[in-house]
Amino acid sequence: MSHNELNWMFANEFVPESEVGAKARALSLEHGIEPVALAIGAQLGLIAAATGATNIVEIGTGLGVSGLWLLSGAPLATLTSIDEEFEYHELARTLFTEAGYPSSRVRLITGRALDVLPRMNENSYDIVVIDGDPKQLLENIEHALRLVRIGGTVLLPHALWRGEVADPAKRNALASAFRAVLNEVNSSDAVITALSPAGDGLLQVTKIA
Numbered sequence: 001m002s003h004n005e006l007n008w009m010f011a012n013e014f015v016p017e018s019e020v021g022a023k024a025r026a027l028s029l030e031h032g033i034e035p036v037a038l039a040i041g042a043q044l045g046l047i048a049a050a051t052g053a054t055n056i057v058e059i060g061t062g063l064g065v066s067g068l069w070l071l072s073g074a075p076l077a078t079l080t081s082i083d084e085e086f087e088y089h090e091l092a093r094t095l096f097t098e099a100g101y102p103s104s105r106v107r108l109i110t111g112r113a114l115d116v117l118p119r120m121n122e123n124s125y126d127i128v129v130i131d132g133d134p135k136q137l138l139e140n141i142e143h144a145l146r147l148v149r150i151g152g153t154v155l156l157p158h159a160l161w162r163g164e165v166a167d168p169a170k171r172n173a174l175a176s177a178f179r180a181v182l183n184e185v186n187s188s189d190a191v192i193t194a195l196s197p198a199g200d201g202l203l204q205v206t207k208i209a
């Protein structure tokens with residue numbers, strides 16, 4: 001195994017997950033949902049804490065693994081999380097409650113992201129996490145950059161999409177869409193960007209203008 005692979009595994013296994021988080025992760029896998037990697041979860045929590053986030057939006061609740069990490073860093077924040085699956089929201093609600101987060105602070109909106117996002121206020125949120133349908137990545141990024149306030153951050157787990165983004169031989173639609181997003185934010189003067197190779201990649205984009 002290469003040094004990079006060892007570091008990657010160590011960084012992922014180094015992070016302790018809460019009891020409810022581990023339960024949500026196990027349940028997610030049972031339901032065929034891919035939760036964010038541990039290292040990504042920890043990074044979401046850290047960014048929520050470091051930015052003093054009070055208003056967070058998430059596209060793709062799943063059973064709440066990423067949401068629990070976000071709230072672990074900003075326990076007083078309000079999380080608005082969108083998912084099209086009502087059953088997932090029912091389970092996620094139970095898990096958020098079990099973790100001690102009241103329903104007043106976890107707003108679960110059941111619906112399709114592209115129906116819900118246009119109704120949300122622009123320049124209003126500290127963090128927007130995009131973890132919904134990757135086929136709608138370009139539209140979701142556009143909405144996320146609209147919703148986040150100046151100084152706020154858009155977070156994109158899976159930004160390296162299964163190792164395909166870094167492989168120029170992979171030219172399928174998803175790999176190309178992720179590459180297009182990376183190129184676009186990299187060349188924009190309106191944002192500051194960092195790309196972490198942890199998990200399946202985490203793109204971090206802070207809006208500065």
Ligand SMILES: C[S@@+](CC[C@H](N)C(=O)[O-])C[C@H]1O[C@@H](n2cnc3c(N)ncnc32)[C@H](O)[C@@H]1O
Pocket residue numbers: 028033034035036059060061062063064065066067082083084085088111112113114131132133136
């Ligand atoms: C990768 S999972 C999210 C995992 C979650 N963030 C976590 O860390 O546990 C993607 C989620 O997006 C939801 N989803 C897929 N397409 C969607 C759409 N068009 N609108 C809203 N939610 C969608 C799926 O139901 C699924 O729960």
